[in-house]
Amino acid sequence: MGIILGLLAIIVVLGIAFLLSNDKKNVNYKGIGIMLVLQLLITWFMFSTQIGRVIINTIADGFNKLIEFGTEGINFVVGGFEVQEGGVFFFNVLLLIVFFATILQVLTYLKILPTLIKWVGTALSKLTGLPKIESFNGVNSIFFGQSEALIAIRSQFHHLTDNRLYIVSASAMGSVSASIVGAYIQMLPAEYILVALPLNMFSALMIASVIAPVRVPKEKDTVDISNVTNDKSVFEAMGNGALEGGKIALIVAAMLIAFIASLELVNWLIQLIFAGVTLQEILGYILAPIGLLMGIAPGEVIQAGSIMGTKIVTNEFVAMLEFQPLMETMSEKTIGIVTVFLTSFANFSSIGIIAGTVKGIDSEKAASVSGFGMKLLIGSILASILSATIAGLFL
Template sequence: MDIILGIVGIAVILGLAYLFSNDKKNINFKSIGIMLALQLLITWFMFATEIGAKIINGISAVFNKLIEFGQEGIGFVVGGFELQEGGVFFFNVLLLIVFFATLLSVLNYLKILPTIIKWVGGLVSKVTGIPKIEAFNGVNSIFFGQSEALLAIKAQFHHLTANRLYMVSASAMSSVSASIVGAYIQILPAEYILVSLPLNMFGGLIIASILAPINVPKEEDVVDVQDVSTEKSVFEAMGNGALDGGKIALIVAANLIAFIASLELVNWLIESVLAGVTLQQILGYILAPLSFLMGIAPSEIIEAGSIMGTKIVTNEFVAMLEFQPLMETMSEKTIGIVSVFLTSFANFSSIGIIAGTVKGIDGEKASIVSRFGLKLLFGSILVSILSATIAGLFL
């Protein structure tokens, strides 16, 4: 029954994307079928095979070890505070972003990440039929934030049509930065965070290929990637990475203060009119049908829907922090589905980040992004639902 429900859920998601497609005649169903099959294969391999489980455990162990190293640095700087579970969130979780951003910067300077992204992107393009620059951007978005991912292809922007611009923007919004993954793992189970990364990459390309199909002639399918690393030494890369990580940590902290406080304000206003009702409960009922199709048990769909809705109107960190204490009372399947859903940048604030980045690259293209901003969010939400539904099939 769960499998049938999951298949229906996937069909509904793809159907919604098809309904709002701006060019139904040019949808490449073969490419979409291949990517959907890859999503199913990856999830099955990670969740249902011994080798996949060992790979996830191995990657989790690496992240946990890196987190230990990061906490050593944090402990030295804020040694007057006791860093323990349930302690100061900014110190326990957000400052880890500084260390992970430093590692990414060094790997980028040493050309290790660019090489991996280039070859994996080329493989994805060859297997799926997605144009090279869009495939590269999809892989790039796994490692870097929305702004950095788009900056890497800024030399290609003058070639991007509206539909191609939609696809690269959708990839950036549907994924998460590797520099933040360490912080996520401190809140939610690592295996679900890690499996969501490839699922979201392919999901972003699938949904964008339906909503805004692209057809690039072979002679124009050339990768011209901008090298965004300007550091002259590994020490400069470390310094710049640390500064970037610090900025991200402060931005996340500022957003958490603003969104959580605003959420409390909105709930106070709602409760003054409807006693005992919160925005989260309203969102839970709105998203209940989709939660059911994703494979969440009927007894948990309202709570799960409220968490997912909170993520859409605020951000993933706010939702993760609300979800963390609820996990003790929820089934493992629901925990996995909701965790995968939460692992993306699909929220209202991301529209401004994407539009602002594009404006900095090409002001003319920024007006195009602004026009399809809500459609970009809609597509990214569908990606999160698709990834979570597929994960639910194997839980």
């Protein structure tokens, strides 16, 4: 029964995307089918085979080792503080972003990541028929944040039509940055977060390719990685990475303060009219039907839906913090589905981040992003639902 509901959820998600499509006649069905099969194979391999479990556990162990290294740096700086039981979220979780961002910056300077991303993107383009820029950006979005992923293709922005701009923006919103994966792993199970990374890449490209189909001449489809960084040495890359990571940590901290406080304010206002009712509960009931299709148990679907809804109206960090204490009472399947859903930037604030980034690159194209902002959010939510549903089929 769970498999039937999951397949129905996939059909519903792709059906909604098709209804939103700008050009229904030119949808790349072959490419979408190939990406769906790749999603199923990757998830099956990671969750259902011994080799896959070893691989994902090894990657998780690698991230945990990096977290240990990062923690040493954090303890050196703030180890003298006396904190209450459970520690301080900013110290224990967010400051790890500084170390992870530094590693990514160094790997970028050494051209290790750009070269890897280019070749994987090229292979994906040949396999699916997607343009190279869109494929490159899809893979790039696994490693870098929304702004950084778009900036990496700034030299190709003049080639992007509105539909192509939609696809690269959707990839940026539908994925997460590797620089904050270490922070996520501190809160939720590592295996589900790591599986979500490739699933989200495919889901974002699939949904965006249905909503905004493209056909691109070869001369307008080149990827240039020669100017992905302005760093002149490894030490400059380390310094810039640390500064960027510190900025991200402070931004996330500021957003958490604002969103959590605002959520409390909204709940207080709601309870002036409906005693005991919260925004999270309302969102839980709204998302319950799709939660059931995704594979969440009926007895857990309201709570799970409230967490997913919280992520959409605030951000993934707020939702993860609320989800942590609930995991003890939930099944492993629900934990996996919700964790995969939360591992993306699909929320209202991301529209502004992407529009601001595009404006900094090409002010004329920023108007296009603002115009399809809500469609971008809906597409990204559909992509998160698709990834979580695929994961649920194998849990």
